[in-house]
Amino acid sequence: MLAKCRTLSFFAFFIMWGCKKEIPPSYKMNTFYKEVITSDDRKIITPEEAKTYHVNKEYQYEYRTGKSGHYEYNYDVKGVNTKGDSVRGNINIEGKYGAGILIFDTIEDLEIKAEWINHGKLKAADKYGNEYYLIVN
Numbered sequence: 001m002l003a004k005c006r007t008l009s010f011f012a013f014f015i016m017w018g019c020k021k022e023i024p025p026s027y028k029m030n031t032f033y034k035e036v037i038t039s040d041d042r043k044i045i046t047p048e049e050a051k052t053y054h055v056n057k058e059y060q061y062e063y064r065t066g067k068s069g070h071y072e073y074n075y076d077v078k079g080v081n082t083k084g085d086s087v088r089g090n091i092n093i094e095g096k097y098g099a100g101i102l103i104f105d106t107i108e109d110l111e112i113k114a115e116w117i118n119h120g121k122l123k124a125a126d127k128y129g130n131e132y133y134l135i136v137n
Contacts, residue, residue, distance in 0.1 A: 079134035
């Protein structure tokens, strides 16, 4: 009986010791792709992005940068807010999410965060919680 307990204790120790995970040091990959798109991304094309700048008149985007699987697209958009007022703007999108600005004649431009909800259709929100439904021009 004592031998069985020792054997079980021995195996339990090695199982617990073998499962101990070491936490790797934190590091950030060296890449020019941003983790999150901001509204300022549409203002400047970095020298790294300029190397992959591409315009194709057959598609709705104004331009794209990056490499396959990591493209960042720039679109002119128009749409409405929840009150039905017309809005227009410009956004950058990478994957499903992006950010940009809405342009107004009477007030200052407004930063938005956007996400695709369907082909050519986006839902956006500003920092005040107002929602906008946009389509790509």
